Amino acid sequence: MSTDKIHTRIWREEPEPDNPFATRAAFCRGYDVYGQMVGNARWVEMLALLFRDELPAATELDMLEALAVALANPGPRDASVHAAMCGSVGGSSAAASLIAALSVGAGRFRGARDVYDAMIAWDTCGTDLDAWNTYSRLDTRSDFVDTWPRREHPPGFDPHGVSTATSVCQLLETLARIGATPRLSWLTSQRWQLEKIIELPLDVSGVAAAAFADLGFNPNEGEMLYLLLRLPGAAAHALEQEGYGYKQFPFYPVELEDDPAARELP
Amino acid sequence: MNGPELLAAHIGVLRTRVGACWPGTRAVFRGLDLHQGLHDADWLELYLFGITGRRYTPEQVKLLHGIWVITSYPDARIWNNRVAALAGSSRSTPAxxxxxxxxxxxxxxxxGGPGLRAIDFFLRAGKAVAFGQTLRDFMDEELKSKYIxxxxxPIDSCDERxxxxxxxxxxxxxxxxxxxKMAxxxxxxxxxxxxxxxxxxxxxxxxxxAADLGLTPREFHIFLVPMFLAGMPPCWLEAAEKPEGTLFPTPCGEIAYEGIGQRTWRNIIP
Structure with missing residues (x-):
């Protein structure tokens, strides 16, 4: 089963003559990282190149960067950021706070798995309203048993939403204007119809899924990018709460519904 | 109730049946006072009670302990253990x-994955047989659509455990x-x-x-979470005791690069 080498199409390093563990030059997809990319490449170009042999077109890079700006901070109400803050207020390590953000932000409710599911839905339904109609009514109880909990809402839509949030509409319109890509363009023109079929408003994860799919990412890549791109806000809010201290962080009241002390009362 | 009303109904309070603590006073664990009713419980028994809300006999707890013990391999080559060991070698924290x-x-x-799917298979197979289908017919159907x-x-078909x-x-x-028996x-x-x-x-x-003990797939899934844990601390510790960075050091030449050859970045700012 085993091999003694790590295989990669992404990265090559040349060693210093005096030390096989010290990097003289590093190449990402053939480009000299320290010799040519650093100082010349945008961060988003490096990000795209890590996932692709070739750089995307300029408009695609602009779209990815715009999406990265939108996703950078889910805000302190978001469960993933809340989890990161729970780490920092107790003095946990920085990595523990980010692990908390990743673990909570990985889920099927507003998390990266929702993006994965939504990208599968895009693969299945494309720009066909009838297909979305059928997909949204699938009984997920018959889904193959999985380590993930069962999906409880059509992916990419807000199960608690009433109407599409202005922020979601703005993100969709901006990304569609920048990229003019097929799914985002269709979603912009058909959003109202699609939401009527799904009976829920579009969520940020749905826009992100369409954008990732238009950029040529597969669902696994979209899930990974969504996890990655939402971490900066978790980090910043965690550090901020550490500064405020736990006494200014909510510790909610509890209503215990199965209390042995209550049962013992006459 | 749904939509924002559903969310609003849950603002700022924890309504729970699984337990709570009142620092300085008491703690409740699934309807029992933790200190009065469970202070001498076996840890795994408590873990199972937390998962299922059910109590288990000493024989059952011993068997479930054995499931964890028999597969605790402190071998830092195994992928999950290697993560613990790499953390030790990289001087990260044990947690x-x-x-x-x-x-x-x-x-x-x-x-976690195969265990969850295996209990799902046995529970469905058990129901199929109870409804009169032969096990072989059920397996035939199963193999047509998925793995069993x-x-x-992958390494050796004989499992020493x-x-x-x-x-x-x-x-x-x-x-x-x-x-x-069905297995x-x-x-x-x-x-x-x-x-x-x-x-x-x-x-x-x-x-x-686990199916015979009445665990559901989700309960079994959670039971499995710490199954390999006992083998991991030795891997972290030994790596932490050795000189830093010496677990599986990889020289540049040990990476098999299979990608595009060297090329010039497109817009170099002079």
């Missing part, structure tokens, strides 16, 4: 290393359950089907035993 290693253990081809989890092992666990189950009088029948049928490499693996045996 970060062990938590990451446990998360990695919820894998598709070993650990709990059988086959099984005799020890089977023996423990027998000693505890827990080897007569429907699903445990061996499935192996024989797979052999008759011409699939000699699909011998029962650890996931198959522990899933059948």
């Amino acid at each position: 970060l290393g062990l938590a990451a290693a446990m998360a990695v253990s919820e894998a598709r081809i070993y650990g 989890y709990g059988y086959g092992r 099984l005799p020890w666990l089977a023996s423990l189950a027998r000693e505890q009088g827990l080897d007569q359950g429907q699903h445990f 061996f029948e499935v192996e024989i049928i797979l052999l008759e089907m011409g699939k000699p490499n699909l011998r029962m693996n650890y996931a198959g045996m522990i899933a059948s035993l």
Whole structure:
């Protein structure tokens, strides 16, 4: 089963003559990282190149960067950021706070798995309203048993939403204007119809899924990018709460519904 | 109630049946006072009570302990253990290393994934047989659409853990359950089907035993979370005791690069 080498199409390093563990030059997809990319490449170009042999077109890079700006901070109400803050207020390590953000932000409710599911839905339904109609009514109880909990809402839509949030509409319109890509363009023109079929408003994860799919990412890549791109806000809010201290962080009241002390009362 | 009203109804309060603590006073664990009712409980028994809300006999707890013990391998080459060891070698903290290693253990081809799918298979097979279908017919249908989890092992089809666990189950009088017996029948049928490499693996045996103990797939899934944990601290510790960075150091030449050759960046700013 085993091999003694790590295989990669992404990265090559040349060693210093005096030390096989010290990097003289590093190449990402053939480009000299320290010799040519650093100082010349945008961060988003490096990000795209890590996932692709070739750089995307300029408009695609602009779209990815715009999406990265939108996703950078889910805000302190978001469960993933809340989890990161729970780490920092107790003095946990920085990595523990980010692990908390990743673990909570990985889920099927507003998390990266929702993006994965939504990208599968895009693969299945494309720009066909009838297909979305059928997909949204699938009984997920018959889904193959999985380590993930069962999906409880059509992916990419807000199960608690009433109407599409202005922020979601703005993100969709901006990304569609920048990229003019097929799914985002269709979603912009058909959003109202699609939401009527799904009976829920579009969520940020749905826009992100369409954008990732238009950029040529597969669902696994979209899930990974969504996890990655939402971490900066978790980090910043965690550090901020550490500064405020736990006494200014909510510790909610509890209503215990199965209390042995209550049962013992006459 | 749904939409924002549903969210609004849950603002700022924890309504729970599983428990709470009042610092300086008491703690409640699933309807029992933790200190009055559970202070001398075995830790695994408490863990199972937390998962299921049910209590288990000493024999059952011993068997479930055995499931964890028999597969605790402190081998830092194994992927999940390697994460713990790399954390030690990289001078990260024990909790970060062990938590990451446990998360990695919820894998598709070993650990959490196969176990979950194997218990799902046994529970569905048990129901099918109860409704009159033969086990072989059920397996035929299953093999047409998917794998049968709990059988086959990538490195060596013989699983060295099984005799020890089977023996423990027998000693505890827990080897007569429907699903445990079925696990061996499935192996024989797979052999008759011409699939000699699909011998029962650890996931198959522990899933059948868990099904006989009445665990649901989700309960079994959570039971499995710390299953490999005992093997991980030695890996972290030994790596932490050795000179930093010496676990699996990789020189530049040991990376097999298979990508695009060297090329010039497109817009170099002079």
